[in-house]
Amino acid sequence: LGHIPHKNWDKEYIETFSKDIALDLVAEKEKLGIKIVAAESKNYALADQPNNIIPDFFPATLKANEVLNAINLQKDPSAMTMLVDEHKLLNIVETLKANFGDKITVGVWGGKNPILELSPKGVNKAKGVDFLAKTYNIDKKNIIAFGDEHNDASMIDYAGWGVVMQNGTDKLKSLANDITEYDNEHDGLARYLEDYLKLA
DSSP, X not given: OBOOTTSOOTTOBOOOOOHHHHHHHHHTHHHHTEEEEEEEETTEEEESSOOOSSTTSSOSSOOGGGBOSTTTOOSOOSEEEEEEOTTXXXXXXXXXHHHHTTTEEEEEOOSSSOEEEEEETTOOXXXXXXXXXXXXXXXXXXXXXXXXXXXXXXXXXHSSEEEEOTTSOHHHHTTOSEEOSSOGXXXXXXXXXXXXXXXX
Protein backbone atom coordinates (compact mmCIF):
# COMPACT_ATOMS: atom_id res chain seq x y z
CA LEU A 1 0.00 0.00 0.00
CA GLY A 2 1.42 3.34 -1.04
CA HIS A 3 -0.55 6.43 -0.04
CA ILE A 4 -0.36 9.78 1.72
CA PRO A 5 -2.59 9.58 4.81
CA HIS A 6 -5.65 11.86 4.76
CA LYS A 7 -4.77 13.22 1.31
CA ASN A 8 -5.51 12.40 -2.30
CA TRP A 9 -2.39 11.27 -4.17
CA ASP A 10 -2.56 10.49 -7.86
CA LYS A 11 0.21 7.88 -7.47
CA GLU A 12 -1.62 5.90 -4.77
CA TYR A 13 -1.55 2.12 -5.23
CA ILE A 14 -2.49 -1.04 -3.39
CA GLU A 15 -1.71 -4.72 -3.92
CA THR A 16 -3.72 -7.35 -2.11
CA PHE A 17 -4.25 -11.08 -1.76
CA SER A 18 -7.42 -13.09 -1.25
CA LYS A 19 -9.32 -12.60 2.00
CA ASP A 20 -10.00 -16.35 1.90
CA ILE A 21 -6.38 -16.90 2.98
CA ALA A 22 -6.96 -14.79 6.09
CA LEU A 23 -10.16 -16.62 6.96
CA ASP A 24 -8.51 -20.01 6.37
CA LEU A 25 -5.72 -19.10 8.79
CA VAL A 26 -8.17 -17.98 11.46
CA ALA A 27 -10.03 -21.28 11.10
CA GLU A 28 -6.82 -23.34 11.30
CA LYS A 29 -4.88 -21.22 13.81
CA GLU A 30 -4.91 -23.66 16.74
CA LYS A 31 -3.95 -26.59 14.54
CA LEU A 32 -1.05 -24.63 13.04
CA GLY A 33 0.19 -23.01 16.26
CA ILE A 34 -0.86 -19.42 15.54
CA LYS A 35 -1.73 -17.29 18.58
CA ILE A 36 -3.05 -14.07 17.03
CA VAL A 37 -4.00 -13.26 13.43
CA ALA A 38 -4.33 -9.69 12.14
CA ALA A 39 -5.25 -8.45 8.66
CA GLU A 40 -5.14 -4.90 7.34
CA SER A 41 -5.52 -2.66 4.36
CA LYS A 42 -5.88 1.06 3.82
CA ASN A 43 -9.17 1.51 5.66
CA TYR A 44 -9.22 -1.29 8.20
CA ALA A 45 -7.20 -3.23 10.75
CA LEU A 46 -8.72 -6.40 12.17
CA ALA A 47 -7.52 -9.00 14.67
CA ASP A 48 -9.07 -12.31 15.60
CA GLN A 49 -8.73 -11.73 19.36
CA PRO A 50 -7.54 -9.09 21.85
CA ASN A 51 -3.84 -9.21 22.67
CA ASN A 52 -2.74 -10.09 26.19
CA ILE A 53 0.54 -11.70 25.10
CA ILE A 54 2.94 -9.00 23.88
CA PRO A 55 2.53 -5.28 24.60
CA ASP A 56 2.15 -2.41 22.15
CA PHE A 57 1.68 -4.27 18.89
CA PHE A 58 -1.59 -6.12 18.46
CA PRO A 59 -4.68 -4.35 19.87
CA ALA A 60 -5.46 -5.06 23.54
CA THR A 61 -9.18 -4.44 23.04
CA LEU A 62 -11.44 -4.92 20.03
CA LYS A 63 -14.81 -3.48 19.12
CA ALA A 64 -17.25 -5.83 17.42
CA ASN A 65 -16.43 -4.38 13.99
CA GLU A 66 -12.67 -4.81 14.57
CA VAL A 67 -12.76 -8.59 14.97
CA LEU A 68 -11.24 -10.57 12.11
CA ASN A 69 -14.10 -12.72 10.81
CA ALA A 70 -16.12 -13.28 7.65
CA ILE A 71 -18.57 -10.52 8.56
CA ASN A 72 -15.99 -7.77 9.01
CA LEU A 73 -13.44 -8.82 6.40
CA GLN A 74 -15.19 -7.62 3.26
CA LYS A 75 -12.17 -6.58 1.18
CA ASP A 76 -8.92 -8.38 0.38
CA PRO A 77 -6.06 -7.45 2.75
CA SER A 78 -2.80 -5.83 1.71
CA ALA A 79 -0.96 -7.45 4.63
CA MET A 80 -1.34 -9.86 7.51
CA THR A 81 0.64 -10.20 10.72
CA MET A 82 0.63 -13.22 13.01
CA LEU A 83 2.07 -14.01 16.41
CA VAL A 84 2.96 -17.70 16.42
CA ASP A 85 4.28 -20.42 18.69
CA GLU A 86 8.05 -19.99 18.45
CA HIS A 87 8.57 -23.77 18.50
CA LYS A 88 6.30 -24.19 15.47
CA LEU A 89 7.47 -21.14 13.50
CA LEU A 90 9.46 -22.99 10.84
CA ASN A 91 6.68 -25.54 10.31
CA ILE A 92 4.14 -22.74 9.94
CA VAL A 93 6.33 -20.98 7.37
CA GLU A 94 6.70 -24.19 5.35
CA THR A 95 2.94 -24.87 5.52
CA LEU A 96 2.12 -21.33 4.38
CA LYS A 97 4.56 -21.55 1.48
CA ALA A 98 3.25 -24.97 0.45
CA ASN A 99 -0.41 -23.91 0.52
CA PHE A 100 -0.26 -20.25 -0.54
CA GLY A 101 3.26 -19.69 -1.87
CA ASP A 102 2.06 -18.73 -5.34
CA LYS A 103 -0.09 -15.94 -3.87
CA ILE A 104 1.83 -14.55 -0.88
CA THR A 105 5.30 -13.76 0.42
CA VAL A 106 5.99 -15.02 3.95
CA GLY A 107 8.33 -12.88 6.02
CA VAL A 108 9.84 -13.66 9.44
CA TRP A 109 10.49 -10.61 11.61
CA GLY A 110 13.42 -12.23 13.41
CA GLY A 111 13.32 -10.21 16.64
CA LYS A 112 12.50 -11.38 20.14
CA ASN A 113 8.87 -12.07 19.23
CA PRO A 114 7.97 -14.87 16.77
CA ILE A 115 6.00 -12.80 14.26
CA LEU A 116 5.23 -13.63 10.64
CA GLU A 117 4.20 -11.09 8.03
CA LEU A 118 2.27 -11.97 4.89
CA SER A 119 2.19 -9.75 1.82
CA PRO A 120 1.13 -10.20 -1.80
CA LYS A 121 3.58 -12.29 -3.81
CA GLY A 122 6.70 -10.29 -4.65
CA VAL A 123 5.86 -7.36 -2.39
CA ASN A 124 8.52 -6.18 0.07
CA LYS A 125 9.84 -2.89 1.45
CA ALA A 126 12.37 -2.47 -1.35
CA LYS A 127 9.53 -2.47 -3.87
CA GLY A 128 7.89 0.44 -2.07
CA VAL A 129 11.12 2.41 -1.83
CA ASP A 130 11.87 1.72 -5.51
CA PHE A 131 8.42 3.04 -6.47
CA LEU A 132 9.08 6.29 -4.58
CA ALA A 133 12.57 6.60 -6.05
CA LYS A 134 11.28 6.24 -9.61
CA THR A 135 8.24 8.47 -8.99
CA TYR A 136 10.36 11.31 -7.63
CA ASN A 137 13.48 10.61 -9.74
CA ILE A 138 15.75 9.93 -6.77
CA ASP A 139 18.96 8.00 -7.39
CA LYS A 140 19.50 4.97 -5.15
CA LYS A 141 22.81 6.43 -3.97
CA ASN A 142 20.83 9.27 -2.35
CA ILE A 143 18.55 6.99 -0.35
CA ILE A 144 19.15 6.23 3.33
CA ALA A 145 17.08 3.40 4.81
CA PHE A 146 16.80 2.38 8.46
CA GLY A 147 15.66 -0.99 9.78
CA ASP A 148 15.79 -3.36 12.73
CA GLU A 149 14.03 -6.61 11.75
CA HIS A 150 14.47 -9.27 9.05
CA ASN A 151 11.56 -7.81 7.09
CA ASP A 152 13.71 -4.71 6.46
CA ALA A 153 16.45 -6.69 4.66
CA SER A 154 15.34 -5.96 1.08
CA MET A 155 15.12 -2.24 1.83
CA ILE A 156 18.51 -2.08 3.58
CA ASP A 157 20.07 -3.92 0.66
CA TYR A 158 18.34 -1.68 -1.91
CA ALA A 159 19.25 1.69 -0.43
CA GLY A 160 22.44 3.51 -1.26
CA TRP A 161 23.13 3.68 2.47
CA GLY A 162 21.48 1.03 4.64
CA VAL A 163 21.57 1.66 8.38
CA VAL A 164 20.54 -0.89 10.99
CA MET A 165 19.45 0.11 14.46
CA GLN A 166 21.61 -0.84 17.46
CA ASN A 167 18.80 -3.17 18.58
CA GLY A 168 18.50 -4.74 15.11
CA THR A 169 18.88 -8.43 14.41
CA ASP A 170 22.33 -9.86 13.77
CA LYS A 171 21.25 -11.07 10.34
CA LEU A 172 20.19 -7.56 9.33
CA LYS A 173 23.36 -6.02 10.76
CA SER A 174 25.40 -8.21 8.41
CA LEU A 175 23.81 -6.31 5.47
CA ALA A 176 24.33 -2.82 6.89
CA ASN A 177 26.54 -0.02 5.67
CA ASP A 178 26.39 1.31 9.21
CA ILE A 179 24.79 0.66 12.62
CA THR A 180 23.35 3.36 14.88
CA GLU A 181 25.05 4.08 18.19
CA TYR A 182 21.70 4.23 19.99
CA ASP A 183 18.67 1.93 19.79
CA ASN A 184 14.99 2.58 19.04
CA GLU A 185 14.26 3.48 22.64
CA HIS A 186 16.92 6.21 22.74
CA ASP A 187 16.23 8.22 19.56
CA GLY A 188 18.76 6.19 17.58
CA LEU A 189 17.46 7.24 14.15
CA ALA A 190 17.15 10.95 15.00
CA ARG A 191 20.62 11.08 16.57
CA TYR A 192 22.12 9.29 13.59
CA LEU A 193 20.56 11.72 11.10
CA GLU A 194 21.61 14.74 13.15
CA ASP A 195 25.19 13.57 12.90
CA TYR A 196 25.10 12.18 9.33
CA LEU A 197 23.40 15.26 7.86
CA LYS A 198 25.26 17.64 10.22
CA LEU A 199 22.01 19.05 11.60
CA ALA A 200 23.01 19.36 15.25
